[in-house]
Amino acid sequence: MTRPAPGAAERLLHCVLPGDVTAPAAPSGGNVYDRRVCAALPAAGWRVRAYALPGSWPRPDARARGELARCLAALPDGAVVLLDGLVACGVPEVLAPEAARLRMAVLVHLPLGDETGLAPGVARELTARERRALHAAGAVVATSRWAARRLVALHGLPADRVHVATPGADPAPLAPGTDGATRLLCVAAVKPRKGHRRLIDALAAVADLPWTCDCVGGIRDNPDYVSQLREMADELALGDRVRFSGPQVGAELEDRYAAADLLVLASYAETYGMVVTEALGRGIPVLATAVDGVPEALGRAPDGGVPGLLVPSGDPAALPAALRRWLTDAELRQRLKIAARERRAMLEGWQMTTHRLAEVLERLRRAPGVAA
Incomplete structure (x- = not known):
């Protein structure tokens, strides 16, 4: 017709x-x-x-x-x-x-x-x-x-x-963080593609160091998977250090970002990774798997510095090694924070x-x- x-x-x-x-x-x-x-x-x-x-x-x-x-x-x-x-x-x-x-x-x-x-x-x-x-x-x-x-x-x-x-990426105030190192934040829907299971494995490998990890993201669509992750964290004696907070928006999400020292994203596939630029918009460095569009989202500071750490997705040892570097190397943390703040000014x-x-x-x- x-x-x-x-x-x-x-x-x-x-x-x-x-x-x-x-x-x-x-x-x-x-x-x-x-x-x-x-x-x-x-x-x-x-x-x-x-x-x-x-x-x-x-x-x-x-x-x-x-x-x-x-x-x-x-x-x-x-x-x-x-x-x-x-x-x-x-x-x-x-x-x-x-x-x-x-x-x-x-x-x-x-x-x-x-x-x-x-x-x-x-x-x-x-x-x-x-x-x-x-x-x-x-x-x-x-x-x-x-x-x-x-x-x-x-x-x-x-x-x-x-x-x-x-x-x-929206303009946002610089995140003050917590102590500059130990407050980790993962913002991602809790589903297999986002890599929470391997993130927990990596966190277990650095359990000898001080840190907490707040996992913010939707839990409604995969309740069985969420339960498995919580059980996994408990079995690894991480239950009081890894928190699944569910979806957060508005002021609640802003509070999570403000307290974060490092954004972690362990995805297996990610067309871009909006949370990467959300973190950079607050001057927060990023540790992420180098999949698909994530390196594009992370980008570089004007001087060529990378405002975070990218690890190969197929190497199980890479993520825990990068976490250990972040948690133990104050000079590295300072360098990445400077790069993140410089990258912040370039975001569209x-x-x-x-x-x-x-x-x-x-x-x-x-x-x-x-x-x-």
Whole structure:
């Protein structure tokens, strides 16, 4: 069915998002990104109409798929649509019928098959579905240069259809920390991909040194895994030193950052790592596994210094060794803190993220066909 297209001069964006995008119990980096750009796009000249669709994305049931299909079918011909990849990438059969009449961009926070712990067959199926979905889109937006390269190589996408809009970082006061060394902070949803198990193993290897580690992040989606981690910490006699605080937002999260001496992130896969720049924005050094987009997020200070420690993900000895260096080498700590504060001044805000995204959307809106 053909419907009247929006006025040529109107910049109306339809944003299709996961149903939990505003849920306090699910403060993921992807949800934060979605909320921030939706809130900022009006200042860039776009009126935003958001649709938060409940469902077990990216593998929804028939009801959720039907709701997405109805949502897209109700949009006028030529409408500009930005879909979160978690919703879009698993259901190419829903996107394909609308590809010829809608101007669709898909925002990919993490390639579906890169999630840790998937059975090989499931990962292959999700990757195949994602490939079909992204080829149906007029434009693809990645949240790091690494992710853009990954999507082009993985799915054979034309490089000029894959665009980068890295997450912004809000200005924040410098974190005073605790004693400059021993208060460790991990901000990550508690799921296998984030590497909490190997973080606990690494902490056990430095149990002879003073430290505490506060693990902040969603625990709702993986309660059995959270229980296993708590039992593991207890068995290693770390129960009073490793704390799982659940999701924190607003002033509570700010308090965690203010007390932190070091951010630790032991992820197996990380398209960018927004918590890395959140920490750097407060002058907090970072210890992280050197996976995917994390080195890009960490970056370098103007003098070339790295504001943290990157360790190879595949070396089990590297993370505990780096923790021991941090905890025992005062000169190293001082050098990394200086680099973190210098890197802080270089971070881009969400205004730049929104500007880059708005450029992609404008090209999509003006394109004679669907492709950007």
